Amino acid sequence: MVLTILGCYAATPRTMTNPTSQVLEIKNRMFLIDCGEGTQVQLRKHKLKFSRINHIFISHLHGDHFYGLIGLISTFALLGRKTDLHIYGPKGIKEVSLLQLKLSNSWTSYNLYFHELTSAESELVFEDEKVRVTTIPLKHRVYTNGYLFEEKTGERKLNIEAVENYNIDAAYYRKIKWGGDITLDDGSVIPNAELTFDPLPAKSYAFCSDTVYTETILPIIKDVDVLYHESTFLESEVQYCEKTMHCTATQAATIAKKANAKHLILGHFSTRYDSIERFKAEALTVFDNVEVADDGKVFEY
Amino acid sequence: MVLTILGCYAATPRTMTNPTSQVLEIKNRMFLIDCGEGTQVQLRKHKLKFSRINHIFISHLHGDHFYGLIGLISTFALLGRKTDLHIYGPKGIKEVSLLQLKLSNSWTSYNLYFHELTSAESELVFEDEKVRVTTIPLKHRVYTNGYLFEEKTGERKLNIEAVENYNIDAAYYRKIKWGGDITLDDGSVIPNAELTFDPLPAKSYAFCSDTVYTETILPIIKDVDVLYHESTFLESEVQYCEKTMHCTATQAATIAKKANAKHLILGHFSTRYDSIERFKAEALTVFDNVEVADDGKVFEY
Numbered sequence: 350m351v352l353t354i355l356g357c358y359a360a361t362p363r364t365m366t367n368p369t370s371q372v373l374e375i376k377n378r379m380f381l382i383d384c385g386e387g388t389q390v391q392l393r394k395h396k397l398k399f400s401r402i403n404h405i406f407i408s409h410l411h412g413d414h415f416y417g418l419i420g421l422i423s424t425f426a427l428l429g430r431k432t433d434l435h436i437y438g439p440k441g442i443k444e445v446s447l448l449q450l451k452l453s454n455s456w457t458s459y460n461l462y463f464h465e466l467t468s469a470e471s472e473l474v475f476e477d478e479k480v481r482v483t484t485i486p487l488k489h490r491v492y493t494n495g496y497l498f499e500e501k502t503g504e505r506k507l508n509i510e511a512v513e514n515y516n517i518d519a520a521y522y523r524k525i526k527w528g529g530d531i532t533l534d535d536g537s538v539i540p541n542a543e544l545t546f547d548p549l550p551a552k553s554y555a556f557c558s559d560t561v562y563t564e565t566i567l568p569i570i571k572d573v574d575v576l577y578h579e580s581t582f583l584e585s586e587v588q589y590c591e592k593t594m595h596c597t598a599t600q601a602a603t604i605a606k607k608a609n610a611k612h613l614i615l616g617h618f619s620t621r622y623d624s625i626e627r628f629k630a631e632a633l634t635v636f637d638n639v640e641v642a643d644d645g646k647v648f649e650y
Numbered sequence: 651m652v653l654t655i656l657g658c659y660a661a662t663p664r665t666m667t668n669p670t671s672q673v674l675e676i677k678n679r680m681f682l683i684d685c686g687e688g689t690q691v692q693l694r695k696h697k698l699k700f701s702r703i704n705h706i707f708i709s710h711l712h713g714d715h716f717y718g719l720i721g722l723i724s725t726f727a728l729l730g731r732k733t734d735l736h737i738y739g740p741k742g743i744k745e746v747s748l749l750q751l752k753l754s755n756s757w758t759s760y761n762l763y764f765h766e767l768t769s770a771e772s773e774l775v776f777e778d779e780k781v782r783v784t785t786i787p788l789k790h791r792v793y794t795n796g797y798l799f800e801e802k803t804g805e806r807k808l809n810i811e812a813v814e815n816y817n818i819d820a821a822y823y824r825k826i827k828w829g830g831d832i833t834l835d836d837g838s839v840i841p842n843a844e845l846t847f848d849p850l851p852a853k854s855y856a857f858c859s860d861t862v863y864t865e866t867i868l869p870i871i872k873d874v875d876v877l878y879h880e881s882t883f884l885e886s887e888v889q890y891c892e893k894t895m896h897c898t899a900t901q902a903a904t905i906a907k908k909a910n911a912k913h914l915i916l917g918h919f920s921t922r923y924d925s926i927e928r929f930k931a932e933a934l935t936v937f938d939n940v941e942v943a944d945d946g947k948v949f950e951y
Contacts, residue, residue: 360725360728361690361721361724361725361728362688362690362691362721363691363694364691364694364695386687386688386690386718386721387663387687387688387691389662389663389687390663390664390665390688393664393665394665410750410753410754411754411756412720412721412724412750412754412756416717416720416721416724416750417687419713419717420662420663420687420713420717423662423713423717424661424662427661427662439753441753442753444749445746445749445750445753448745448746448749449711449713449717449746452711452740452742452743452746452792453710453711453712453713453792454791454792455712455713490755491753491754491755
């Protein structure tokens with residue numbers, strides 16, 4: 350599981366800091382999460398292949414999370430893309446995207462599917478044989494969802510030595526990997542547990558930006574491997590959190606601790622601070638395993 | 651008159667090339683012309699003060715000319731702007747801008763005025779005591795206008811020596827600068843021509859992007875000081891011009907020559923070419939005074 354941060358700063362794009370966007374590579378799928386202005390240039394800069402992106406998840410319709418979307422949609426068309434593109438985001442994202450295409454008398458060379466979200470409850474929005482994505486309803490100034498990306502438990506690992514000892518034909522390997530027992534020619538049954546090892550544990554990633562401190566997300570992100578949680582402010586500016594509906598580093602770390610997350614990545618930093626390391630220092634007073642995001646940073650798990 | 655090119659490349663923003671946007675400083679006014687994605691970052695990069703921009707002129711609603719507008723409008727609000735902002739552009743620009751603000755539950759801290767254009771004829775869109783801006787109807791795949799920025803002829807220059815010789819009181823200087831004759835106490839009339847020099851010649855700048863080759867613009871831009879004209883292609887790719895409704899460097903130079911422009915700046919380059927100097931070389935075969943735009947380049951006249 351590889352997470353590339355394209356941008357992790359709040360409010361407006363600046364010379365050295367980009368608004369929110371990140372790419373999650375999980376089980377060989379590449380998901381784009383949020384798409385602030387300049388995302389397509391960040392994708393180029395970090396040499397991430399446009400053509401591998403088939404699903405884009407938008408948390409909410411504030412500019413620093415989606416003003417780069419229409420440019421990316423247009424560039425996909427200019428590049429002659431043929432593959433379907435799926436966009437998940439709050440209701441309204443379809444109307445505004447199509448209006449912009451209409452005004453420029455443009456159309457896409459590919460099928461563009463909008464999956465508009467309105468539910469206040471967590472819901473499954475994407476599922477294939479290896480990955481599942483559910484929403485994490487957040488509390489912000491507009492309708493906002495985080496997203497939980499979960500690997501499905503994979504096939505069991507073949508115990509090659511055992512399989513060869515029993516002289517089992519390779520034609521049965523798939524059945525064994527899927528958990529089946531094997532009946533030998535002499536009628537004896539070899540239980541699957543003798544022929545396989547447990548699969549690699551399924552990994553999970555929770556993206557939670559933007560939100561005020563809310564424990565309602567805890568049941569959804571419980572035991573998550575990696576939690577990206579916004580921390581726009583430090584505790585010294587906690588008085589801004591209620592009005593702007595953002596969190597401090599301490600609050601993000603509290604959520605990580607209560608959710609029993611393994612790793613916490615902090616992001617969505619206000620540019621008022623001189624160093625993002627201050628966010629890490631503050632969060633470490635509450636939770637042990639803290640990293641700070643930064644534009645261009647790559648996390649591997 | 652100072653022109654700063656923020657971006658001058660066609661189609662999509664890339665790591666090293668930006669879509670169309672430029673800043674014209676004329677008679678101490680600062681006008682933003684077109685606003686492709688990433689324009690606000692380019693403004694910061696080139697240290698152009700956001701607060702000096704009160705008028706934005708958008709040529710057409712293709713993404714590479716206006717996808718940066720909503721981000722700039724939002725950033726102005728985040729910066730707490732109070733001054734009125736005027737936006738000139740094709741009909742539809744208001745609807746799409748307001749829809750984006752509405753979806754993000756945002757509003758501006760300043761008055762935002764949209765001047766939507768629909769006319770196929772050249773029209774005066776801005777005028778104050780020093781500068782006049784008229785549209786240059788262009789021919790492109792969507793409704794498009796270039797813009798002609800003209801300094802008004804300034805006050806006449808005082809001939810201090812002559813004025814002092816006649817012992818004229820300073821209270822009359824303003825009248826003289828405005829072209830008035832002076833009657834001395836003895837009844838004799840001193841004609842203005844004896845008391846003043848001609849004012850500096852009024853300068854003009856014509857922005858023409860995007861368009862197919864069209865001589866209908868010649869009467870509007872006749873004798874212009876500086877003509878920025880798109881040259882998306884070289885003559886070797888002239889076959890693309892009709893379908894995409896763009897020009898070659900040769901065609902741009904032909905317009906400059908026929909319009910009797912003093913300077914030609916080429917821009918809106920397709921990124922298919924290895925060097926933009928090739929555009930200059932081609933245009934120089936038709937017209938003498940050619941420059942190529944490039945992101946970050948500053949032209950002074």
